[in-house]
Amino acid sequence: MKEENLELYSQVGMNLKEIRRNRKISLEELAEKSNVSKLTLGKIERGEANPTLNILWKICRALNIQLASLLTFEEKTEVYRFCSNPHFNGPNNDWxxxxxFKTLGTMEWYRACIEANSEYSEFHLAGSEETVLVLNGQLEMKVGENYHLLHQWDIIKFKGDELHTYINRSDEKVYLMLSLTYQAAN
Incomplete structure (x- = not known):
């Protein structure tokens, strides 16, 4: 595991522990609400686990927090170089x-990649909105029961709390820019 990812997971663990304790929620209660085992939650809090994005979304929904709440952002001008940041993987490492960035507590920005011939599904906090910009190739998005074929530079906006699936049917990776907007800051 890369050193940058170790630092990221440690940061997530410390922030999760602080949020949970500030809300006076035990590990057992969070495990029950999130459907993530107490053992896994403990390892995440100690920075010993490499949590998948799916597990982090479960925890965020259970605590009703934004994913960026588990990260620490400095208030300054920052440049992010392509492929230089630590990242969160999907369960099969195909996403x-x-x-x-986190902007004024109501919006988060992400760079994403979906591997060739794969798909990834998720949903976010109630009242959230997601916007996806396709940077290369083509992407099929399933939002609820509707399918949308997107090409390079196409943008789709939808309710983030609805189950949605990113589908790459090509033989090349597809890169995306994502933003999540929330009704109110956490």
Missing amino acids: FVDPL
Whole structure:
């Protein structure tokens, strides 16, 4: 595991522990609400686990927090170089997102990649909105029961709390820019 990812997972663990303790929620209660085992939650809090993005979304939904709440962002001008950031992987390592920015507590920006011939599904907090920009190739998006074929530079916006699936049917990786907007800051 890369050193940058170790630092990222340690940061996530420390912030999760702080949020959970500030809300006076035990590991057992969070495990029950999130459907993530107490053992896994403990390892995440100690920075010993490499949590998948799916597990992090479960925890965020259970705590009703934004994913960026588990990260620490400095208030300054920052440049993010392509492929230089640590990232969160999907369960099969065929999807990843790089957390980039959190703006005024209501919007998060991510760079994402979906591997060739793969798909990834997720949903976010109630009342959230997601916007996806396709940077190369083509992507099929399933939002609820509807399918949308997107080409390079196409943008789709939809309710983030609805189950949605990113589908790459090509033989090349597809890169995306994602933003998540929330009704109110956490």
